[in-house]
Amino acid sequence: xxxxxxxxxxxxxxxxxxxxxxxxxxxxxxxxxxxxxxxxxxxxxxxxxxxxxxxxxxxxxxxxxxxxxxxxxxxxxxxxxxxxxxxxxxxxxxxxxxxxxxxxxxxxxxxxxxxxxxxxxxxxxxxxxxxxxxxxxxxxxxxxxxxxxxxxxxxxxxxxxxxxxxxxxxxxxxxxxxxxxxxxxxxxxxxxxxxxxxxxxxxxxxxxxxxxxxxxxxxxxxxxxxxxxxxxxxxxxxxxxxxxxxxxxxxxxxxxxxxxxxxxxxxxxxxxxxxxxxxxxxxxxxxxxxxxxxxxxxxxxxxxxxxxxxxxxxxxxxxxxxxxxxxxxxxxxxxxxxxxxxxxxxxxxxxxxxxxxxxxxxxxxxxxxxxxxxxxxxxxxxxxxxxxxxxxxxxxxxxxxxxxxxxxxxxxxxxxxxxxxxxxxxxxxxxxxxxxxxxxxxxxxxxxxxxxxxxxxxxxxxxxxxxxxxxxxxxxxxxxxxxxxxxxxxxxxxxxxxxxxxxxxxxxxxxxxxxxxxxxxxxxxxxxxxxxxxxxxxxxxxxxxxxxxxxxxxxxxxxxxxxxxxxxxxxxxxxxxxxxxxxxxxxxxxxxxxxxxxxxxxxxxxxxxxxxxxxxxxxxxxxxxxxxxxxxxxxxxxxxxxxxxxxxxxxx
Numbered sequence: 201x202x203x204x205x206x207x208x209x210x211x212x213x214x215x216x217x218x219x220x221x222x223x224x225x226x227x228x229x230x231x232x233x234x235x236x237x238x239x240x241x242x243x244x245x246x247x248x249x250x251x252x253x254x255x256x257x258x259x260x261x262x263x264x265x266x267x268x269x270x271x272x273x274x275x276x277x278x279x280x281x282x283x284x285x286x287x288x289x290x291x292x293x294x295x296x297x298x299x300x301x302x303x304x305x306x307x308x309x310x311x312x313x314x315x316x317x318x319x320x321x322x323x324x325x326x327x328x329x330x331x332x333x334x335x336x337x338x339x340x341x342x343x344x345x346x347x348x349x350x351x352x353x354x355x356x357x358x359x360x361x362x363x364x365x366x367x368x369x370x371x372x373x374x375x376x377x378x379x380x381x382x383x384x385x386x387x388x389x390x391x392x393x394x395x396x397x398x399x400x401x402x403x404x405x406x407x408x409x410x411x412x413x414x415x416x417x418x419x420x421x422x423x424x425x426x427x428x429x430x431x432x433x434x435x436x437x438x439x440x441x442x443x444x445x446x447x448x449x450x451x452x453x454x455x456x457x458x459x460x461x462x463x464x465x466x467x468x469x470x471x472x473x474x475x476x477x478x479x480x481x482x483x484x485x486x487x488x489x490x491x492x493x494x495x496x497x498x499x500x501x502x503x504x505x506x507x508x509x510x511x512x513x514x515x516x517x518x519x520x521x522x523x524x525x526x527x528x529x530x531x532x533x534x535x536x537x538x539x540x541x542x543x544x545x546x547x548x549x550x551x552x553x554x555x556x557x558x559x560x561x562x563x564x565x566x567x568x569x570x571x572x573x574x575x576x577x578x579x580x581x582x583x584x585x586x587x588x589x590x591x592x593x594x595x596x597x598x599x600x601x602x603x604x605x606x607x608x609x610x611x612x613x614x615x616x617x618x619x620x621x622x623x624x625x626x627x628x629x630x631x632x633x634x635x636x637x638x639x640x641x642x643x644x645x646x647x648x649x650x651x652x653x654x655x656x657x658x659x660x661x662x663x664x665x666x667x668x669x670x671x672x673x674x675x676x677x678x679x680x681x682x683x684x685x686x687x688x689x690x691x692x693x694x695x696x697x698x699x700x701x702x703x704x705x706x707x708x709x710x711x712x713x714x715x716x717x718x719x720x721x722x723x724x725x726x727x728x729x730x731x732x733x734x735x736x737x738x739x740x741x742x743x744x745x746x747x748x749x750x751x752x753x754x755x756x757x758x759x760x761x762x763x764x765x766x767x768x769x770x771x772x773x774x775x776x777x778x779x780x781x782x783x784x785x786x787x788x789x790x791x792x793x794x795x796x797x798x799x800x801x802x803x804x805x806x807x808x809x810x811x812x813x814x815x816x817x818x819x820x821x822x823x824x825x826x827x828x829x830x831x832x833x834x835x836x837x838x839x840x841x842x843x844x845x846x847x848x849x850x851x852x
Contacts, residue, residue: 202265208248209241211264218497218528220264286375287472287513287538288583289738291728292626293326296591297334297356298342299682300629302694309682311357311365313694318368320710324632324721325728328375328513330474332591334362338388340443341421341649342680344379344476345386349461366469375471377513382458382503383480384444391457392445396431405451408437408483417490422653425490439480439490441649449481449499462503472513472538479518479529492520497528497536505535515585516540523576530582539583539624544569546593555674556654563770566600567617567753571744574621574755578742584623588614589631594678598637601770607634607708608718615720615727617753617768622742625731627724629683633713634720637678638703641668645700648676684709736762 202211211217249261301313311334321329333343336351343353352362369376385392394403413426413435419442426435427442437446447454462473478500482493504514514537521529521542530537548565551557577584588596597603601610611634619625640646641664643655651671658667672678677699684705685692691705702708713721731737736757743756751771757764 202245204246204249204261204265205244207241208243208245211245212241217264285513285538287328287624289732290328290375290513290624291326291731292328292330292377292624293321293324294330294332294590294626294628296332296629296680298332298698299680299693301683301685302697305695306355307695307697308355309694310355311352311361315361315365315368318372318374322372322374323725325725325732326374326627328377328471329369330377330626331379333379333381338386338443340386340441342647344381345384345388345441345444346381347386347388348390350464363468370469375513376469377472377474377515378465378470379476380462380473381476382447383477384438384440384446387443387445396429396436399432399434405448406454406457407445408448409434410437411435414485415488417488421650422657422659439477446483447481449495455499455502459503459506462509466509466512470512472515475514475516475537477519478516478537479520492525497534500529500536501534504537510535514538519543526576526582527580532581539585541585541587542573544573546588549599550674553660555650556670558670558673562751563600564750567746567770570618570621570753571746571755574623574742574744578622584621585626586618586621586623587626587628588618589628589679590626591628591679592676593628594674595635595637596631597634598678599673603634603636607636608720610634611720612723613768613770615724616766619727619731620737620757620764620766621755622740622757625728628679630679632721632724633684633708633710635684635702635708636704637672638681638700639672640700640703646671646675646677647699648680651675651677686711734762734764735759736764 202214202217212221245261245265295314297309297311297314300309301317302309303312303316304310314329314331333346334352334356335343335346336348336353337343337345338347339345352359366376387393391403391406394401395405395407395409398404399409409432410426411434413424414437417425417437417439419425419438420440425437425439427438427445428435438444439446447458449455465473477491479496480491481499482496483490484493500516503509504512516529516537516539518529518540519542521540526540526542528534528536530539545566548569549558549561551559573584576582588600593599595603596614597607597611601614603610611631619627638645643652646652646655651674655667655671662670681699681702682691682693682697684702686709687706690697691701691709692711693701706712710721713719736759740757740759740762743758744754745756745765746752746754751769753766753768753770755766757766
């Protein structure tokens with residue numbers, strides 16, 4: 201309970217107080233550094249009230265305190281299981297429609313292709329689908345430049361196809377989540393075509409315009425974020441491609457347009473939205489930040505804090521999501537988002553120049569942010585997202601492990617490590633068969649606007665060899681090549697595809713993998729079945745027990761009735777002994793151990809009776825250890841030097 205004796209910093213830490221103070225500072229043109237300054241932050245509200253006497257009404261602080269004390273800064277405490285929302289037990293599968301399955305032979309995936317593969321996805325254990333944008337678009341950024349929010353891209357199909365797809369999804373008791381792009385439109389959208397006609401056009405303020413660039417912001421795809429438009433002799437803001445002008449959310453008409461778009465698709469029956477770069481919809485020109493602006497939470501509540509959409513799932517792509525604002529974004533009492541994607545583990549290995557600047561890292565560098573966020577999200581009763589791949593990322597088995605002679609072991613270890621943690625699993629098409637990165641030194645094989653611009657601009661004057669090495673490390677095209685269904689022509693995708701098939705499609709495809717003794721697909725099936733059938737992996741407690749070990753990640757998941765230990769070994773030379781760990785556990789709650797994957801022990805069973813749930817290495821129940829020899833067939837660690845990327849394997 202905040203009072204007049206509370207400090208400014210305490211008020212600012214409260215979600216409502218944070219929002220109100222942010223708006224006041226915005227109105228006054230004062231930086232938020234005035235609040236974060238320790239001297240100011242330690243001042244009591246009573247002192248501030250005395251200093252503001254005559255400038256603020258006497259009732260101001262009383263009203264503010266009633267407001268902030270009416271809402272909690274964190275989700276409400278509850279003793280029941282977290283099953284009231286369907287998405288808390290869901291397994292999500294992201295589809296990049298253009299590259300999933302082509303049914304009409306034009307080389308582009310389509311909605312009917314998704315329909316045909318729904319049984320495949322259901323058999324995998326998927327319960328919800330996330331589709332990258334399927335709206336009408338000129339495809340400057342493959343659908344993330346939307347020309348019409350209420351129209352299906354002709355290449356993908358029709359609204360009738362969409363209606364049938366949604367019906368078939370729901371018939372299988374699955375959910376559909378659409379991609380929602382709220383930060384920008386296509387320059388071919390009718391709003392922007394009108395806006396650029398004249399300075400007094402009714403749509404002009406739908407976007408940001410200025411006589412000169414207001415700052416030195418750089419577009420994510422290269423170059424200045426301000427583009428000159430000769431029609432009106434002004435510049436417009438585009439945080440991404442030139443053909444993706446940023447919407448001006450300060451305009452109430454824009455906010456209403458976006459609300460109407462959300463309601464349109466909800467009325468059609470969709471179950472939620474993945475919100476593209478959502479934390480950028482509020483700009484902070486005072487602090488010179490393109491994102492996490494002072495009205496962000498207000499805007500999100502306008503979109504999703506309404507009764508009409510209270511039942512849907514929302515996940516924000518929020519690169520700026522950190523500990524200080526995570527509770528504000530997804531706290532249960534906030535009425536903003538269900539959860540967010542944060543990317544601390546994804547950017548491991550990125551240098552100062554981003555995804556095309558690989559730097560050395562260890563796999564402990566990948567593990568440690570996972571531990572940090574697992575602890576933070578659990579302590580604050582927030583839902584974490586569990587993912588390694590999406591349409592913007594290279595393939596995880598290539599980036600973090602061994603995609604050659606230990607591809608199966610690497611792919612399944614990464615899956616186990618990620619998806620038995622506490623949170624909501626998201627997998628990306630092809631990940632379930634261990635798809636590896638392609639490699640090309642021909643610019644014609646690339647379509648991603650970010651990659652192509654990097655090649656053309658060559659901002660660091662690198663050699664051709666260096667350019668392609670860095671491009672192959674970070675290109676978004678790595679995840680966008682057509683899905684490999686079999687080893688036939690075009691990898692069973694359909695017609696000659698819009699982007700080249702994966703180099704190794706004859707080896708890595710659904711048909712071959714499904715019939716293999718080392719099937720990544722079957723392993724994923726088993727993994728998701730294990731999650732579904734054991735409450736410990738849904739509502740159970742997470743506890744990291746890795747301690748100071750290098751090259752491994754060990755954690756527990758448990759309830760009062762059962763307990764698991766998940767053991768993930770990054771290095772084939774490691775020997776992992778679990779006896780010390782087991783001795784440390786509460787004797788009334790016996791622990792589980794398993795190979796480099798997982799084992800289970802029921803709380804009612806003797807301490808030496810183990811059940812192998814997902815088997816890679818054999819378990820010695822007597823010594824309660826996993827030997828070096830047994831782990832030799834797991835996977836390897838990657839390291840980097842100035843000359844490139846290398847893999848350390850047995851004997852190296």
